[in-house]
Amino acid sequence: MTTTETAPGQELPEDREVLEWETFGAAVREMAQAVVDSGFVPDVVVSVARGGLPPGGAIAYALGTKAVGTMNVEFYTGVGSTLPEPLLLPPLLDTAAVQGLRALVVDDVADSGETLALVQRLLTEHCAQVRTAVLYAKPRSVVHPDYVWRRTDRWITFPWSALPPVEATR
Helix, strand or coil, X not given: CCCCCCCCCCCCCCCEEECCHHHHHHXXXXXXXXXXXXXXXXXXXXEEECCCHHHHHHHHHHXXXXXXXXXXXXEEEECCEEEEEEEEECCCCCHHHHCCCXXXXXXXXXXXXXXXXXXXXXXXXXXXEEEEEEEEECCCCCCCCCEXXXXXXXXXXXXXXXXXXXXXXX
């Protein structure tokens, strides 16, 4: 099956985590509860686009946080394939707007952790406090997120990237 997870000609690993939409909903509620139980009250939720958009939006709703931003970062090009380093893509987050705020950075997975590390480093320069939340964390991640739903060393298929982009029909 062709998905947005793979580069052309690349196959998905057979042994992988598969997150379904229904489980995603429960996972987000559990993560939001962990944030609340820790006493951290974010002023803004910053989603790492694109994979962090679904969990970031859902966590913001679960926490009642209305201020939501995004940081667009490109790093993974396929299963186990990355650029030499993560790259910020436009549009850029208005860092002046988050000055002095408490930010919760949300992504789908801390795989290598390089993307999360970049966003965390940039926001730490402007925010009063930065915490991180991911659905999945892998043992090799250079960042140890503050909130993690599951830990795995397998490739993960997320419901938002399991199918290829839609195409025009005629």
